[in-house]
Amino acid sequence: MASMPDALPSSLPTRRQRRRWRRYLADEHAEAAVYRDLATRRTGEEREILLALADAEGRHAAHWETLLGPDARPARRDPRTSVLGWFARRFGSVFTLALIQRAESRSDYEADADATRAMAADERIHEEVVRSLASRGRQQISGNFRAAVFGANDGLVSNLALILGVGATGVSSAVVLVTGIAGLLAGALSMGAGEYVSVRSQRELADASTxxxxxxxxxxxxxxxxxxxxxxxxxxxxxxxxxxxxxxxxxxxxxDGEHAHLTEAPAGDGHDLLGTAWGAAGASFCFFATGAFIPILPYLLGLSSGVAFVLAVALVGIALLATGATVGILSGASPLRRALRQVAIGYGAAGVTYLVGLLFGTSVA
Incomplete structure (x- = not known):
């Protein structure tokens, strides 16, 4: 792709322009550092790709340095980019790549007359390059990760709904606690068994097509x-x-004595995406149990019914925000939107059972 000439200002830049250029310069330096940090944890082709992305960010930084001239000092680094650098240095995982993918998608260059069209195009291509790198990791974790997320979410929502529904009938905290523990064990065993059967069946279907x-x-x-x-x-x-x-x-x-590719498995046979049956079952069991434990924790601490009720709802809300944000980040979507959606769905389900419990409690009374 041919590079467009640098967008040079036709007049003296304003103070606002200089602030914006310095911010861009800081972001480009920081993103180049993130790519280099990630490259230290990769080998072969992935390492070369990440280093090439770092070089591209360096070219973009040089553009802003040219515009700024003697005043080419970067502004304070964007906190979001600082977080990316921290994750890259300590984890270097698909989680970091997903964060970078989202950061690349937020580029303002297309709407900024001071950026070249080539730079704007580069950022769009960078997003796709990072998306492709992240997709490899997503495929490796998607089977067990799906089971873990669904297990944790189901544990949070189902057990919160269960204890709210039972508690709304007016029974004692001890009864609510026993109900919550029973719901934890029953749900975790059911989820684990269901995931094992589901993944094992899907793998058997995939094997039958090989x-x-x-x-x-x-x-x-x-x-x-x-x-x-x-x-x-x-x-x-x-x-x-x-x-x-x-x-x-x-x-x-x-x-001619050469190998014919008749018996190769078709592309995308699904094994990587499914994960292992025991791995999915274990992840589902553990994460369901962890999620289901959160709403009963206040009751285990012996708090009064009203305080335990409010604290359980609050703790589950925080956990739902966390699981929703994690899914949003790994999918390259808005973590805030996914987090709020998760909370709305969870509270909606729990609210329905709470109202049903109130209805039964009133009718019994």
Whole structure:
């Protein structure tokens, strides 16, 4: 992509412009440092990509230094970029890449006349590069991470709803506590068993779609004229002409003693995304139990019914904010919006059971 000439001001820059340029300069220096920090934790191609991104941020910084001239001192670093640097130095994980992806998407260069079009385009491409790097990590954690997040969220919401619904009937704190403990154990066991069966079944379905290794042994004995192999490729979605050509090429490779790729698993077989059955079950059990423990904690401490009620609702709200924000960050979306959505859904479900409990308590009285 050809670079556009630098956007030089036609007149003396204003104080406001200089402040903005210094802020951009600080951000570019900080983002380059984040990429270099991440590169120290990577090897091979990923390391080269991250270092190339750091060099690109350095070119952008040079643009703002040129505009600022003798006044080319960076402003105070954006707190968000400082947080990125801290995570990159200590974790260097998909979590950091997801944060960087979101930071790259917030670039103001497209709307700023002092930035070049090439710089604005670079930032958009950087977002896609980081998205691709982060997607590798997302695929590795998505199976067990899905089970963990769903388990924690279900534990928080279901057990809060349970104790609020039971507590609203007017029973004692001891009854609420016993109910909450029973809900924790029952829910955690159910979630763990359900995740095991679900993931195991999905992996078995994926295995059933993987080509049999015994098929390779039959290749040298196929009738070249009939070429039954073309039916395999047609069944995989190729048109007849392309399937026939690929089958003939595969048989020619076999005749020459080369390896034919008949028995390779189809791309995206889903195993990485699913995770292991025991891993998903364990994550779901542990995180459900952890989430379900939070609303019963005030009752375990022996607090009065009213105080325990309010504290349970508050603690669950904080936990829902945290899980929602985590999902938002890892998905590259707004953490605040996802956090508020999680709280709204959780409180909505608990509120319904609380109203039902009030209704039953009133009718019993």
């Amino acid at each position: 080509p049999s290794p015994h098929a390779r042994a039959a290749l040298p004995h196929l009738d070249v004229d009939a070429n039954e192999l073309s039916l395999v490729y047609r069944a995989r979605g190729m048109d007849p002409e392309a399937a026939q050509a690929k089958a003939r090429a595969a048989l020619a490779d076999v005749a």
